[in-house]
Amino acid sequence: MADNSEYAIEMLGITKRFPGIIANDNVTIQLKKGEIHALLGENGAGKSTLMSVLFGLYQAEEGVIKKDGKEVQINNPNDANDLGIGMVHQHFKLVQCFSVLDNIILGDETVKHGFLQKDVARKKILELSEKYGLKVDPDAKIEDITVGMQQRTEILKMLYRDNEILIFDEPTAVLTPAEIDELMQIMKNLAKEGKSILFISHKLAEIMAVADRCSVLRRGKYIGTVNISETNQEELSRMMIGRDVQLVATKEDKEPGKVILHVENMTVPSKLHHNNAVKNVSFDVREGEIVCIAGIDGNGQTELVYGLSGLENITTGKIELSGKDITHASIRERSTSGMSHIPEDRHKHGLVLDYSLAYNLVLQRYFEPEFSTGAGFLKKNEINKYADKLIDQYDIRSSQGAVTLARSMSGGNQQKAIIAREIDKNPDLLIAVQPTRGLDVGAIEYIHKQLIAQRDSGHAVLLVSLELEEVMSISDRILVMYEGEIVGEFEPKKTTPEELGLYMAGAKRKEVGA
Amino acid sequence: MVLLLQYTLLFASVLILVALGGCFSEHSGVINLGLEGIMVIGALGGALTLKYINPSLPKLLIVLAVLGTSILCGVIYSMLLAFACINFKADQTLVGTALNMLAAAAATVIVKSINIAENPDNVSSTVQYVTSKKALVVNIGKFQFNWFMLVALIALIASYIVLYKTRFGLRLMACGEHPQAADSVGINVYTMRWAGVLISGLLAGIGGIVYITAGVSEWKFENGVAGFGFLALAVMIFGQWKPVNIGLAALLFGFFRALSNVYSGFDFLAALNIPGSVYNMMPYIISLIVLALTSANSRAPKAEGIPYDKGSR
Amino acid sequence: MSAENKSTEKISFFARPAVQSILASLLCIVFGLLIGYIALLFINAKGATEAIITIIKNYFTYPTKAAALKYFGNTLVKAAPLLMCALSIQFCYQAGLFNIGAAGQYVAGAGASLFCALKLGLPWYVCLIAAFVAGGIFGVVVGILKAYLNVNEVISGIMLNWIGLYTVNMLLSGVKETASPYTVTLASTNKAAVLPSIGLEKLFSNNKYVTIAIPLAILIAVLLKVILSMTVFGYEIKATGIAKDAAKYSGMKEKRNIILTLFIGGALAGLGAAFLYLTGYEQWSVTQSSVPGMGFNGIAATFLGGLDPIGTIFASYFIQHITSGGSYLDKNIYPSQISDFISAIIIYLCGFVLFFKYFLNSRIRNKKNNAEGGNK
Amino acid sequence: GSNNAGTATTSEPAQTTETTEAADATEAPAAEETAAATDMRVAMITDYGDITDQSFNQSTYEACKAFSEANGCDFTYYKPEGDSDAERVAMIDKAVADNYNVIVMPGYAFAGAIKETADMYPDVKFVALDVSEYDLEGDDSDFNNETYANVFSAVYQEELPGYMAGYAAVKMGFTKLGFLGGMAVPAVIRYGYGFVQGADAAAKEVGADVTLNYAYGNQFYGDADITAAMDTWYQGGTEVVFACGGGIFTSAGEAAAKVGGKVIGVDVDQAPTIDGMYEKGMTVTSAMKGLQATVNTLLSAIRDGQWDKFAGKIENLGLVSGDDTSLNYVGLPEDSTVWNDTFSKDDYLKLVADMASGTIKVSNDTSAEKPSAENIKVNFQGNIK
Numbered sequence A: 001m002a003d004n005s006e007y008a009i010e011m012l013g014i015t016k017r018f019p020g021i022i023a024n025d026n027v028t029i030q031l032k033k034g035e036i037h038a039l040l041g042e043n044g045a046g047k048s049t050l051m052s053v054l055f056g057l058y059q060a061e062e063g064v065i066k067k068d069g070k071e072v073q074i075n076n077p078n079d080a081n082d083l084g085i086g087m088v089h090q091h092f093k094l095v096q097c098f099s100v101l102d103n104i105i106l107g108d109e110t111v112k113h114g115f116l117q118k119d120v121a122r123k124k125i126l127e128l129s130e131k132y133g134l135k136v137d138p139d140a141k142i143e144d145i146t147v148g149m150q151q152r153t154e155i156l157k158m159l160y161r162d163n164e165i166l167i168f169d170e171p172t173a174v175l176t177p178a179e180i181d182e183l184m185q186i187m188k189n190l191a192k193e194g195k196s197i198l199f200i201s202h203k204l205a206e207i208m209a210v211a212d213r214c215s216v217l218r219r220g221k222y223i224g225t226v227n228i229s230e231t232n233q234e235e236l237s238r239m240m241i242g243r244d245v246q247l248v249a250t251k252e253d254k255e256p257g258k259v260i261l262h263v264e265n266m267t268v269p270s271k272l273h274h275n276n277a278v279k280n281v282s283f284d285v286r287e288g289e290i291v292c293i294a295g296i297d298g299n300g301q302t303e304l305v306y307g308l309s310g311l312e313n314i315t316t317g318k319i320e321l322s323g324k325d326i327t328h329a330s331i332r333e334r335s336t337s338g339m340s341h342i343p344e345d346r347h348k349h350g351l352v353l354d355y356s357l358a359y360n361l362v363l364q365r366y367f368e369p370e371f372s373t374g375a376g377f378l379k380k381n382e383i384n385k386y387a388d389k390l391i392d393q394y395d396i397r398s399s400q401g402a403v404t405l406a407r408s409m410s411g412g413n414q415q416k417a418i419i420a421r422e423i424d425k426n427p428d429l430l431i432a433v434q435p436t437r438g439l440d441v442g443a444i445e446y447i448h449k450q451l452i453a454q455r456d457s458g459h460a461v462l463l464v465s466l467e468l469e470e471v472m473s474i475s476d477r478i479l480v481m482y483e484g485e486i487v488g489e490f491e492p493k494k495t496t497p498e499e500l501g502l503y504m505a506g507a508k509r510k511e512v513g514a
Numbered sequence B: 001m002v003l004l005l006q007y008t009l010l011f012a013s014v015l016i017l018v019a020l021g022g023c024f025s026e027h028s029g030v031i032n033l034g035l036e037g038i039m040v041i042g043a044l045g046g047a048l049t050l051k052y053i054n055p056s057l058p059k060l061l062i063v064l065a066v067l068g069t070s071i072l073c074g075v076i077y078s079m080l081l082a083f084a085c086i087n088f089k090a091d092q093t094l095v096g097t098a099l100n101m102l103a104a105a106a107a108t109v110i111v112k113s114i115n116i117a118e119n120p121d122n123v124s125s126t127v128q129y130v131t132s133k134k135a136l137v138v139n140i141g142k143f144q145f146n147w148f149m150l151v152a153l154i155a156l157i158a159s160y161i162v163l164y165k166t167r168f169g170l171r172l173m174a175c176g177e178h179p180q181a182a183d184s185v186g187i188n189v190y191t192m193r194w195a196g197v198l199i200s201g202l203l204a205g206i207g208g209i210v211y212i213t214a215g216v217s218e219w220k221f222e223n224g225v226a227g228f229g230f231l232a233l234a235v236m237i238f239g240q241w242k243p244v245n246i247g248l249a250a251l252l253f254g255f256f257r258a259l260s261n262v263y264s265g266f267d268f269l270a271a272l273n274i275p276g277s278v279y280n281m282m283p284y285i286i287s288l289i290v291l292a293l294t295s296a297n298s299r300a301p302k303a304e305g306i307p308y309d310k311g312s313r
Numbered sequence C: 001m002s003a004e005n006k007s008t009e010k011i012s013f014f015a016r017p018a019v020q021s022i023l024a025s026l027l028c029i030v031f032g033l034l035i036g037y038i039a040l041l042f043i044n045a046k047g048a049t050e051a052i053i054t055i056i057k058n059y060f061t062y063p064t065k066a067a068a069l070k071y072f073g074n075t076l077v078k079a080a081p082l083l084m085c086a087l088s089i090q091f092c093y094q095a096g097l098f099n100i101g102a103a104g105q106y107v108a109g110a111g112a113s114l115f116c117a118l119k120l121g122l123p124w125y126v127c128l129i130a131a132f133v134a135g136g137i138f139g140v141v142v143g144i145l146k147a148y149l150n151v152n153e154v155i156s157g158i159m160l161n162w163i164g165l166y167t168v169n170m171l172l173s174g175v176k177e178t179a180s181p182y183t184v185t186l187a188s189t190n191k192a193a194v195l196p197s198i199g200l201e202k203l204f205s206n207n208k209y210v211t212i213a214i215p216l217a218i219l220i221a222v223l224l225k226v227i228l229s230m231t232v233f234g235y236e237i238k239a240t241g242i243a244k245d246a247a248k249y250s251g252m253k254e255k256r257n258i259i260l261t262l263f264i265g266g267a268l269a270g271l272g273a274a275f276l277y278l279t280g281y282e283q284w285s286v287t288q289s290s291v292p293g294m295g296f297n298g299i300a301a302t303f304l305g306g307l308d309p310i311g312t313i314f315a316s317y318f319i320q321h322i323t324s325g326g327s328y329l330d331k332n333i334y335p336s337q338i339s340d341f342i343s344a345i346i347i348y349l350c351g352f353v354l355f356f357k358y359f360l361n362s363r364i365r366n367k368k369n370n371a372e373g374g375n376k
Numbered sequence D: 001g002s003n004n005a006g007t008a009t010t011s012e013p014a015q016t017t018e019t020t021e022a023a024d025a026t027e028a029p030a031a032e033e034t035a036a037a038t039d040m041r042v043a044m045i046t047d048y049g050d051i052t053d054q055s056f057n058q059s060t061y062e063a064c065k066a067f068s069e070a071n072g073c074d075f076t077y078y079k080p081e082g083d084s085d086a087e088r089v090a091m092i093d094k095a096v097a098d099n100y101n102v103i104v105m106p107g108y109a110f111a112g113a114i115k116e117t118a119d120m121y122p123d124v125k126f127v128a129l130d131v132s133e134y135d136l137e138g139d140d141s142d143f144n145n146e147t148y149a150n151v152f153s154a155v156y157q158e159e160l161p162g163y164m165a166g167y168a169a170v171k172m173g174f175t176k177l178g179f180l181g182g183m184a185v186p187a188v189i190r191y192g193y194g195f196v197q198g199a200d201a202a203a204k205e206v207g208a209d210v211t212l213n214y215a216y217g218n219q220f221y222g223d224a225d226i227t228a229a230m231d232t233w234y235q236g237g238t239e240v241v242f243a244c245g246g247g248i249f250t251s252a253g254e255a256a257a258k259v260g261g262k263v264i265g266v267d268v269d270q271a272p273t274i275d276g277m278y279e280k281g282m283t284v285t286s287a288m289k290g291l292q293a294t295v296n297t298l299l300s301a302i303r304d305g306q307w308d309k310f311a312g313k314i315e316n317l318g319l320v321s322g323d324d325t326s327l328n329y330v331g332l333p334e335d336s337t338v339w340n341d342t343f344s345k346d347d348y349l350k351l352v353a354d355m356a357s358g359t360i361k362v363s364n365d366t367s368a369e370k371p372s373a374e375n376i377k378v379n380f381q382g383n384i385k
Ligand SMILES: Nc1ncnc2c1ncn2[C@@H]1O[C@H](COP(=O)(O)OP(=O)(O)OP(=O)(O)O)[C@@H](O)[C@H]1O
Pocket: A018, A019, A021, A022, A023, A041, A042, A043, A044, A045, A046, A047, A048, A049, A050, A090, A408, A409, A410, A411, A412, A438, B311, B312, B313, C001, C002
């Protein structure tokens, strides 16, 4: 083929197998020069795998990769780098205790006699950050900076290496709305500069907003490529899932009942700084309503939930659950008194990754008489039966059913398992923290339905979400958190994302009574 | 006083060298519990060199030859750890423990075999190095300066520079903190970890010969190195995996160790009439207390102890 | 997504975890002995074959059956405490803790049981309890430091090993023989503290050291197996071990579990010491300047036993068997440390077990995949 | 380690008392004796130390081996798996099973094992070293110096050479003394307490102001820790240290060399070893006991069919003659001791005579935890490691 190929990168007929699974099955995608090419697919469809093949982290069993029309071998990230391919990984690959600068130069250091020339690097980074509007402090440590800034670091890492082909694997999953807008702009700028971009996202709106074309994968197989200008969200989701998806949740109006969760003047200390993370917060959640805590990441939502669930001790205040004072109750007591908690970090808190699915499904109930004898023995049969029931009822997919290791399950199904476990407890109060993060639209639809079902059956739901769209579509009441305080209370029907955004950013506030 | 200083420096030198060894290994992501064993093997190499070298050679040459063989032995022995833990993803604590047991047994078997081969009547596991050992020390007044003190100081400074000022150090630490990140920017994690472990073998090997020549002119290899490798690990943790802090921690530990031996020279301490066992326990009790007070925000390399698997994310 | 094979599918013989563990351990043993044999060849080629056979034969080197039985008993007597130390390490390992402090907990158990037996004149069961508690307390110290102050259990364990040694030496100085550093004998001081033999000694040519310690140790191993795999407590311990945060999230008291685990671990090691010292087999020397190796050898037995209590029973016996066998070597030719050398090699090889299993599994999978591919 | 302070050297034969018999042993045996000797199969069993302990086990091993080679009889040694009666008994059983008929056991620790096996193997000849009647019979001892019919045990009166060394040191003019024991086992303690008594007596005699540092190293080898402690002693003014235990002299010698200090050796004449390693004249004397000689005597007696003279006896070996020191089992080396004006060889001979005659009494009581003295100041430091 000619050197002046239309395509920057072509991945032709790629097949990549993992033990027991074909992650990519004869997949072909072609990335035009200067375009933003979206890659769409359910959880576990094989997007990350395909990109890892392109970046040299994995080797495909079959297929060829061409750069500018010429066949290339990419055996490791070094080869990818040499070819001008850079990648922002789904899970950031940043060394927490290093500075931004160290992370950027890592692997491509300027040295003199083996000694680092950090000043040279700093100059170059500042220039780049100026040019593309990527604001970072080169000397800040990664562990001290926001997720958004970490992402900018990742992008700078690619630019620092003069990469021409940029891969973004789910870059927006962890960003705030403002940061997402910023990122979209940056991507457009980069494309304008002539860089070619591969962009993975589960958020159709984002794809519609920035991409030129979109390729869809389903269960490892290539489905097709469409021009964004000629398609819509419905078509995309149909391609991805194979059926129509309800993208915006619907629910009926419902009059809330009596107070289930009553929080009064709660203050929670912070692990990171001397300031309190949650300051003197008061609010109620009632039967039959979904109350949503909105806010930009890092404004105390995590700690608020830790305080409620007992993962962290609160310094002052009072918490009541269904009229019972649980301020000083243990985590277990709260759980048995009717509180369920879908945690923010499903790998850290939500699952014992090396336990079987069945064991994970009874993580909150193994001690109950249903699953253990008075003498302290586990009733394994009961546990397995119960697990099979939940697997069936909640459609949790895994390779071997109840005995599958939780670790080997896909993120979406892991989340489903947690949700099944927490909801099947039939809690008075369900606390769900970012339950849809990183999941595909099909899974999101499913989870939203479950949350609404809880509400409809008269339970209280407290939802913590960073995504305004989600907040607007499923909540009955919205509380905005800013710097550890509740700075506003809204009804979704009587507000706009723009208004919420102002409160979330701390530009406006109003007093809220409990 | 001079004695206290001299032995503080001597013990601190051993601890600095070995703890720095541990530091390099752990920064690369491999917990090296086998330091004790590496010390023994390093000591064996150095001792045999001292035994066979012509004592009339220039002193500098002797010092260098001893350093060289100790390093060589330490490095070779540490390969056993690197091979099992890096390439075969073995449990690092287990392999480290095995290396400690193996070193003591192997060193004894080797020395005994050598001794018997030389003289069938000599069944001891002792290596003597009376004359050549004199090359290692210089008397400055009452203070007996040991060249290895200088070696330890150089190792300390070099470690600081290597870890914080060079490309190698940056990459090494990245492998111990987040090997996937290092891999994704084209750093070969396995190579770096090998480097970390071999450097720990190098330093612990020197530590071994310093320890056995610190006070005597012969060593009985059945006795290993009496827990110094483990003490060095405590020093490393107390020093928070940072060379300068390790230096200070080693001085502190060395001080208490020295004090437990020379306290009888201080009238007020002798007058206290504390049982000897209490002084012996001191370094351990103090380490424990110090660790209890400092570990809450201890910052071990994040990925240490976890074998790196290219496939996993 | 994932292949949907049902778990009902028949698992092939070599795919069974238990089979793999046994196979792996046997391989370690074979390679360990082989390397030991090579070392023997190096030292003296002529006697090497006989020497390695001697090590393997252990008590069978005695010509009479009675003597062989008696020394079979002796091997068992020492295997029991080794098993206990191995179980201690294993139990903690299940909870994600490397209890290298087992050696010190063993020392504490020895100190407490002998003190109760010799100084206080208490009967054997009280001495057992004392050892259990003393070992447990040493474990608890490690546990508290770990749970509340984030002190690495390996380091604190090592420090406590030394502290325990010196403390016990001081403690037992009060009950030592006047003219030697050994503690006075149980038989002469307090017969009631000697563990009962319930007729077991008869089975081993009247080996008076064969006591209930041996069946008790085996019983405890079985008990641990049951606790770990079948009980709520085991469920919690393992969850705490592999996912501390998830354990906390689910309302388990993870700090309490860490401390409790180390208490039990320590108690097991402590009990192990009592199982040896209360038979009268050995006296404690109060000038001992290094921690008894039992705790460290326990690490070997644990891993050789495939981290399974039942496997550990056999592994402990085996390690003790070759250690005892080593004492029958012809010392004129071979240093006695050669059996330590072989044990150490075997432990080192145990490090490769995980890889071996992984290798085996991927071979099995490949074979299966190929077979399936062929069917298509 | 081991249960004795002895230091063995391969090159130096112990300066012994039983010169005649010792000499016989190494000479080619006469023809008719060869038959007896080949029937003799000698096994030695170590206590928990190895034969490399530069001490009791090593001396015994060397003596046995030399004898066996000279007499063409089979010899081997066994090392028990651990430090317990049970394991020592196992080795005795094994030795008998392997057809050894003379078993040499150095160390009081063998008492328990002998009690278990002596009656079981009446045809085997047990030669024990340092196993006292009290060790064997406990509180029921009648102290008649008799024991099992097939056992002979030799117990040394280490307090005597210890006394001589202490006495000599003070008389030689030293006023700052040190005692560095190995592990605090009976033999070491006897040496030490004797040393204190001797220094005490001499101090009284000359009216000197004497101080004595007293410590155990808790091991039979030197290392940096012990050298540091010795440096502290020597640099704090200590002039001479009695290094009493295996290889622990290396620490004393190392420290002494730095300040020109002196050392007293133990068990055998250590002057050649220590002076050879450090500097000439460092070793002022050695407190000796005739361990290897005893082994030789016994093995020769068995070879010569004289076992009955020894069987069933426990002998306390110490001073035999006040006049002929060559007959004694303990003493100071007459050739290598650095005699001077204040303590000449004649003074020594007088001391021996007085001790032998009972004019001077040395207590062998080691029940006290610390040594005590009336005329000198003893700084007891216990175990320094
Ligand atoms: N290292 C691996 N080993 C085994 N299987 C793997 C591995 N990585 C991915 N897989 C499997 O390959 C499939 C594709 O995974 P991949 O990460 O590419 O999905 P994805 O499309 O990026 O999903 P998500 O949207 O959740 O990020 C999954 O089913 C997963 O189970």
